[in-house]
Amino acid sequence: MKRVGVFTSGGDAPGMNACIRAVVRGAIYHGAEIYGIRYGYNGMIKGDIFEMNSHSVSNIIQKGGTILKSARSTKFMTKEGRKKAYDQLQKFGIEGLVCIGGDGSFTGAKIFFEEHGVPIVGAPGTIDNDIYGTDFTIGFDTAVNTAIEAIDKIRDTADSHDRIFFIEVMGRDSGYIAIRSGICGGAELVMVPELSTSVEDVISALENEKRRSKTSSIIIVAEGGEAGSAIEIAGKVKNKLKEADIRVTTLGHVQRGGAPSAKDRILASRMGLSAIEGLLNSRKNVMAGVMKDELVYTPIEHAITIKKSLSRDLLRMVDIFNNRYKR
Amino acid sequence: MKRVGVFTSGGDAPGMNACIRAVVRGAIYHGAEIYGIRYGYNGMIKGDIFEMNSHSVSNIIQKGGTILKSARSTKFMTKEGRKKAYDQLQKFGIEGLVCIGGDGSFTGAKIFFEEHGVPIVGAPGTIDNDIYGTDFTIGFDTAVNTAIEAIDKIRDTADSHDRIFFIEVMGRDSGYIAIRSGICGGAELVMVPELSTSVEDVISALENEKRRSKTSSIIIVAEGGEAGSAIEIAGKVKNKLKEADIRVTTLGHVQRGGAPSAKDRILASRMGLSAIEGLLNSRKNVMAGVMKDELVYTPIEHAITIKKSLSRDLLRMVDIFNNRYKR
Amino acid sequence: MKRVGVFTSGGDAPGMNACIRAVVRGAIYHGAEIYGIRYGYNGMIKGDIFEMNSHSVSNIIQKGGTILKSARSTKFMTKEGRKKAYDQLQKFGIEGLVCIGGDGSFTGAKIFFEEHGVPIVGAPGTIDNDIYGTDFTIGFDTAVNTAIEAIDKIRDTADSHDRIFFIEVMGRDSGYIAIRSGICGGAELVMVPELSTSVEDVISALENEKRRSKTSSIIIVAEGGEAGSAIEIAGKVKNKLKEADIRVTTLGHVQRGGAPSAKDRILASRMGLSAIEGLLNSRKNVMAGVMKDELVYTPIEHAITIKKSLSRDLLRMVDIFNNRYKR
Amino acid sequence: MKRVGVFTSGGDAPGMNACIRAVVRGAIYHGAEIYGIRYGYNGMIKGDIFEMNSHSVSNIIQKGGTILKSARSTKFMTKEGRKKAYDQLQKFGIEGLVCIGGDGSFTGAKIFFEEHGVPIVGAPGTIDNDIYGTDFTIGFDTAVNTAIEAIDKIRDTADSHDRIFFIEVMGRDSGYIAIRSGICGGAELVMVPELSTSVEDVISALENEKRRSKTSSIIIVAEGGEAGSAIEIAGKVKNKLKEADIRVTTLGHVQRGGAPSAKDRILASRMGLSAIEGLLNSRKNVMAGVMKDELVYTPIEHAITIKKSLSRDLLRMVDIFNNRYKR
Structure with a gap:
């Protein structure tokens, strides 16, 4: 040739x-x-x-x-x-x-x-x-790094105000960016399409956090999950946890760019x-x-x-680091 | 004391x-x-x-x-x-x-x-x-720097796809972050509450860009402007410029954090x-x-x-750098 | 336990x-x-x-x-x-x-x-x-990322002035940081302890670059190599290539820090x-x-x-990307 | 025209x-x-x-x-x-x-x-x-930002090891970069050409830090000062404070580059x-x-x-923040 x-x-x-x-x-x-x-x-x-x-x-x-x-x-x-x-x-x-x-x-x-x-x-x-x-x-690695830089920044403001943040990251139909940026960002919960985390699961996790007297929480949401977008999920959670101070950020296209x-x-x-x-x-x-x-x-x-599977090792880590039930 | x-x-x-x-x-x-x-x-x-x-x-x-x-x-x-x-x-x-x-x-x-x-x-x-x-x-300076880092990244993807991006930055009732991040990001248009830029103005600016054979455009929108949110404005523009490839990003709370x-x-x-x-x-x-x-x-x-006024010098620069009519 | x-x-x-x-x-x-x-x-x-x-x-x-x-x-x-x-x-x-x-x-x-x-x-x-x-x-990954951010910056100034830069990175007795940051930084040559690159090799590579009408060059030097520190090597090269505009930067301890x-x-x-x-x-x-x-x-x-060996794949890439002789 | x-x-x-x-x-x-x-x-x-x-x-x-x-x-x-x-x-x-x-x-x-x-x-x-x-x-602003990012990183390692770091920044004959990056980096001392800080001053400041039970210190040195380069100054200090763990970093040309x-x-x-x-x-x-x-x-x-003078306001701040004698 x-x-x-x-x-x-x-x-x-x-x-x-x-x-x-x-x-x-x-x-x-x-x-x-x-x-x-x-x-x-x-x-x-x-x-x-x-x-x-x-x-x-x-x-x-x-x-x-x-x-x-x-x-x-x-x-x-x-x-x-x-x-x-x-x-x-x-x-x-x-x-x-x-x-x-x-x-x-x-x-x-x-x-x-x-x-x-x-x-x-x-x-x-x-x-x-x-x-x-x-x-x-x-x-992929750059996108995750971009996501965690954003999460690190949002953690500053979440901590300063005792807030709950829902952060939506990219990844149509797949939770790769979500799971890694969740672990790297020290997120309290990660919602990926591969697991069917319901809004009820989110609420119970947040109540668990509160019992552990955690004052701020970050929840990473992969776009395209069954439970809806970060904005939709946050809205439903807010309906139940009325006094919680909840914010949403959708990281969007910044994840595609950069050196x-x-x-x-x-x-x-x-x-x-x-x-x-x-x-x-x-x-x-x-x-x-x-x-x-x-x-x-x-x-x-x-x-x-062929469908690539999400590492169960990584999913398990989110639970362990947040001291939750074994899946 | x-x-x-x-x-x-x-x-x-x-x-x-x-x-x-x-x-x-x-x-x-x-x-x-x-x-x-x-x-x-x-x-x-x-x-x-x-x-x-x-x-x-x-x-x-x-x-x-x-x-x-x-x-x-x-x-x-x-x-x-x-x-x-x-x-x-x-x-x-x-x-x-x-x-x-x-x-x-x-x-x-x-x-x-x-x-x-x-x-x-x-x-x-x-x-x-x-x-x-x-x-x-x-x-303020940190927020603008965070915004322009995001814009620089979005520019990568806008250029690669010949897209029009609407980027919403923070600044309730004031265009300070918008105007500076617009100039720094080389934006084609900046929409601030201080000026009443209409959706028609946006469309005519984009058509002007096209005549100058610019293939990608970035429009910075300050939150809280009369014309609506970036998502709303983009929707209206899309109605008129059907074949345009338009995307929206709302930078959100990352602007508050960081070193x-x-x-x-x-x-x-x-x-x-x-x-x-x-x-x-x-x-x-x-x-x-x-x-x-x-x-x-x-x-x-x-x-x-007392209401602080937005520098007309800066507003003028956006027009000059995009070779538009004198205000 | x-x-x-x-x-x-x-x-x-x-x-x-x-x-x-x-x-x-x-x-x-x-x-x-x-x-x-x-x-x-x-x-x-x-x-x-x-x-x-x-x-x-x-x-x-x-x-x-x-x-x-x-x-x-x-x-x-x-x-x-x-x-x-x-x-x-x-x-x-x-x-x-x-x-x-x-x-x-x-x-x-x-x-x-x-x-x-x-x-x-x-x-x-x-x-x-x-x-x-x-x-x-x-x-290790963070250190390499820190090194390439520095190299990207130095490339700006090298290109603006048609200069040759020797950049020393960390890695006592091992070329891991050097080889990766060299590939990532688009370096013209990488000097690692694992290979015995002599000052003569450097000079001949630079003369080769010049023939290809490359106007600026970046050479990555792992600390602790046989040929000496970046400062020493640069001094010897300068003795031979009198008219070359040569600079040296030792990245040092910044490579250890950061998020x-x-x-x-x-x-x-x-x-x-x-x-x-x-x-x-x-x-x-x-x-x-x-x-x-x-x-x-x-x-x-x-x-x-046990001594971990440096990937020959990576060493080979530096040569290929600079279009040099096969090792 | x-x-x-x-x-x-x-x-x-x-x-x-x-x-x-x-x-x-x-x-x-x-x-x-x-x-x-x-x-x-x-x-x-x-x-x-x-x-x-x-x-x-x-x-x-x-x-x-x-x-x-x-x-x-x-x-x-x-x-x-x-x-x-x-x-x-x-x-x-x-x-x-x-x-x-x-x-x-x-x-x-x-x-x-x-x-x-x-x-x-x-x-x-x-x-x-x-x-x-x-x-x-x-x-100038970019160079200072680059310098403080480096200082922030070095602070990580200085704190982890209780070390004294001398960091040399650019600025021939002028302490602008040094004074600003010193304040921004929370430096314990800033050595600028405009003031004749001697090696004895450095030693007495370090001993003062020690009395205040500060365990790590960062000293910013402007290149081209009378007392010599950061390497020279650090060598002299080491001669006096034998048991101190002293390191030197010269930031160099990274300060010229970057977005x-x-x-x-x-x-x-x-x-x-x-x-x-x-x-x-x-x-x-x-x-x-x-x-x-x-x-x-x-x-x-x-x-x-005309020689531009260094702001005495800034010089004063370094002393106040380190709780030293009034100049």
């Missing part, structure tokens, strides 16, 4: 630039030509494609976001869209692709490979950490290098990941269909 | 601890005894009062929140409450007070002085900066020292502030009634 | 407090009594020992340093010292110990166990990461809990660690004698 | 990019053409000059360093060099200049104006804050806008500054010759 392309797709994540850099420098090191594709599949369809060299990725390892831009593409969900994308790749002579993104992006990659035979190796870039085939995804942490820079560099080397060594339709600190390749199909 | 008390009141603000430290060390330096009162006026009523020494304030200058805790007191709004507070001060032999807080706290101080003659000197501690008699309040900035530590130290020295020099019913870099005392009455 | 003690020893590391918290809360959860020992082995000898409860470790997970203080003890190196320490433990009824520290501390623990039979479980707390039996030590990163808080919590649970389950003379993301116990003897 | 140039010169400082942005956007707003000159006077001599537009300065307000690069120019110190620079400006049709830099840069500007009549307005950009005509220079603080972004924006508006309004040979929160213009001659 002489000429390959790289693109980012789906929600951006800190460390994507470090990964792009590793792909580009790795390709050049191994004598391949490397092209950047802007705006994910949309740019592939439009031919928003350009040759990259070593300087193209200078001084980006520390930057949040993605220099290749990202987008969700509805056109690529159609057969016509994918045909156009294929024609553009042909035009530019691109024989293989590295796709940095999440499960939606990988699903597209899989279909594209099946229809047009273009080999793609994925690198998992999403703050949500909800992809099988890697213990951690690019951006990547050390761990994310290393992880993104390792997986980017592994992805390009896999592609140049004729791997196809796999995702480069790191499991138990080893570089591994997982079939894209597995990455997007 | 031989024995004085210090307390924090109202919403907490980064730098309050630096101010407490200055009051305590300043009192000791001048040979006075200093007592801490916990939970503001509530603690005064309950007699939650203790003697402090130099070690009581060791290693707190860098801490957010307030070691003396804070609260809003409804009891102190009653004559009976204030009588009880006075009796407690008598019991402890406290002859004067330093009150670190905002306008609500100062209003209480003024009435207390009128009723019971206890001299109080205020130090303005609130992130909102909405107090006359000082160019900056304790906590105080250098500027806030210096300001809090200067005003705390000035407050205690003023009190020991028989000032009463005044607030210690810094105007044009000079320490000044302002009658509490002025501090709570 | 009904009553156990916990102490920190050797150089402090961010996350030690999170580890203490996990030990204390874990002990209480399992019904044991837990005592804190201040100033490491010195405090053990002096009987600087106190009972801890759940509140003793409230609001410390985010704090750098160690609330139990630390010290290097020369007295404990003597038989008399250890006897006195043993007598104190007897006096307080302490039957087992959790020691949070590095290899020096563990060596003491091993001898103490051999002489007096007091079971000790270690938790590896040192920024240097130079302990066998765990992939990462408590404080622990998310990864360190999780790691410290897991290892602290594992250490206390191991102790209560009759383990002795072992260290709790995490290898390949699994909790493991390693004989203290192995932890202090 | 239709066409103007802008350049940065001397040591870089955080906020220079915010200043460049203000100059460029301000020029465009007022209908002028604006050219960037790279590498300060060196680039002027070489003709490294290019037209800028509004997009040239997008997304730079938050970046450290300077996109226009900087250099110290020996050629510009010669008459021939300045003649060449003048010829280049003529060639590009540049009629006036904004110079962002320190006193060396302004001295060059003054001579250049005298010889060739090119009007220059300066904006003070240096972390040292040692320029008359403005209360604060661009980059500018809110205060620096506002200040740089105000002064940049004021500089370009002054130039377009026919001012010449002046520096734009902010004194007592008002925009002012000061003759360049005064800016470079």
Whole structure:
């Protein structure tokens, strides 16, 4: 394979630039030509494609976001869209692709490979950490660090006023950010989709805290849980605990940005290098990941269909540190 | 005056601890005894009062929140409450007070002085900066720095996706945090209560941006403006600009916490020292502030009634940097 | 075992407090009594020992340093010292110990166990990461993050002036911090004790950079390497490359402090809990660690004698990203 | 004036990019053409000059360093060099200049104006804050914030080990950074060139601390003081206080980098806008500054010759907070 392309797709994540850099420098090191594709599949369809060299990725390892831009593409969900994308790749002579993104992006990659035979190796870039085939995804560690910096700050004000704070963190359908930021932030309770914590559970935990004469509490809520958003849960709790001083903060998009942490820079560099080397060594339709600190390749199909489970070790720790019943 | 008390009141603000430290060390330096009162006026009523020494304030200058805790007191709004507070001060032999807080706290101080003659000197501690008699309040600089760190992060993701972001910052009834964080964050538009920016203005600004081929935009919204919350405004804009990719983030309580900035530590130290020295020099019913870099005392009455105006220089800069019409 | 003690020893590391918290809360959860020992082995000898409860470790997970203080003890190196320490433990009824520290501390623990039979479980707390039996030590991730924040800042000024910067990071006899912060900081060269990079190698790498028309360079130097300190190396390079604009920064003790990163808080919590649970389950003379993301116990003897090797994957990445010869 | 140039010169400082942005956007707003000159006077001599537009300065307000690069120019110190620079400006049709830099840069500007009549307005950009005509220079607030973050971290380790730390901060011939970071960091002593603190003073202060049973101390040393570097002073102190555990950290170049603080972004924006508006309004040979929160213009001659004094208020605070003799 002489000429390959790289693109980012789906929600951006800190460390994507470090990964792009590793792909580009790795390709050049191994004598391949490397092209950047802007705006994910949309740019592939439009031919928003350009040759990259070593300087193209200078001084980006520390930057949040993605220099290749990202987008969700509805056109690529159609057969016509994918045909156009294929024609553009042909035009530019691109024989293989590295796709940095999440499960939606990988699903597209899989279909594209099946229809047009273009080999793609994925690198998992999403703050949500909800992809099988890697213990951690690019951006997750930074997102958790951003969340705990916010929690540390909110703890200042919670303590000063003896308040109960509900803090909503990101993580559609998965409690990875919630559980880790909960432990790191010393939260009194963590509500994750994987467990069905009810509003009643919250109230009983808070009453338990009060008996232990804890005066301020922090409860971390993963977005998208059954019990509702942090605002909804807080409202219901307030209905029961009338005299409690309750506040809500939804951390939101700050969790996606910022300079990547050390761990994310290393992880993104390792997986980017592994992805390009896999592609140049004729791997196809796999995702480069790191499991138990080893570089591994997982079939894209597995990455997007197998459900990664939340560590029970971590769930147990929240209970122990708050001296609660054994689950 | 031989024995004085210090307390924090109202919403907490980064730098309050630096101010407490200055009051305590300043009192000791001048040979006075200093007592801490916990939970503001509530603690005064309950007699939650203790003697402090130099070690009581060791290693707190860098801490957010307030070691003396804070609260809003409804009891102190009653004559009976204030009588009880006075009796407690008598019991402890406290002859004067330093009150670190905002306008609500100062209003209480003024009435207390009128009723019971206890001299109080205020130090303005609130992130909102909405107090006359000082160019900056304790906590304001830190809050703006926290806001711009968040905006810098959101800019990463806005740029990566060509998105429009509405970011709501704190500041009831005042645009101080909004205007400064808007300029510092390179925002395309800043909506402050002081100007009546309508939803139509926002739409026309965004269309103007688009003509200049700007692909991402950040709009800062001060909470409590006429046009509604950031979520409401964004909803209305989305109705008109259907194809725009619009997101909303409400920064919330993170703005209140965190280690105080250098500027806030210096300001809090200067005003705390000035407050205690003023009190020991028989000032009463005044607030210690810094105007044009000079320490000044302002009658509490002025501090709570005069409306501080937003710098037109700063408002003008937002327009110039975005190359808009002259106001 | 009904009553156990916990102490920190050797150089402090961010996350030690999170580890203490996990030990204390874990002990209480399992019904044991837990005592804190201040100033490491010195405090053990002096009987600087106190009972801890759940509140003793409230609001410390985010704090750098160690609330139990630390010290290097020369007295404990003597038989008399250890006897006195043993007598104190007897006096307080302490039957087992959790020691949070590095290899020096563990060596003491091993001898103490051999002489007096007091079971000790270690938790590896040192920024240097130079302990066998765990992939990462408590404080290492934070130290690397602190180092790369500094490198990111120095990159600003290096780029603005086309300068060559030598940055010395911590890590006696080991290149862990150097190699990771080098990769994360996009360094042009990393000098670690594990490789014998000579001053000539540095000069040839810099000349290579120049040919590639790179205008600024950052070279990371691990302290304690054969080629000397960063200042010495820079001096020798300057002698050869007379016209180069060369600067040196020694990061120093900032690397030891600061709020622990998310990864360190999780790691410290897991290892602290594992250490206390191991102790209560009759383990002795072992260290709790995490290898390949699994909790493991390693004989203290192995932890202090086996040399952990530096990942060749990481060393290779520095070369690839700088497009150099294959090692 | 239709066409103007802008350049940065001397040591870089955080906020220079915010200043460049203000100059460029301000020029465009007022209908002028604006050219960037790279590498300060060196680039002027070489003709490294290019037209800028509004997009040239997008997304730079938050970046450290300077996109226009900087250099110290020996050629510009010669008459021939300045003649060449003048010829280049003529060639590009540049009629006036904004110079962002320190006193060396302004001295060059003054001579250049005298010889060739090119009007220059300066904006003070240096972390040292040692320029008359403005209360604060661009980059100073960020440098102090960087210093205190480092001091906060070192305090963690100092407290954990009962150590004495000497921390050297930047500031050739001036104690601005030292005095502010000393107050903000809660330092026990601050050594600035403006006061002749001797090694004996340090020793007596430390002995005083010990009597007050303070167990750890932080002493801030401004580089370039009479008593020597932090390393030299610490060595002498160690000779006297043999049993003290003394460490030294030299903060170095990290103080120059990093994202500018809110205060620096506002200040740089105000002064940049004021500089370009002054130039377009026919001012010449002046520096734009902010004194007592008002925009002012000061003759360049005064800016470079008048010595700005260190606030005695601040010096007094260090003593009071450490409960020492009145000066």
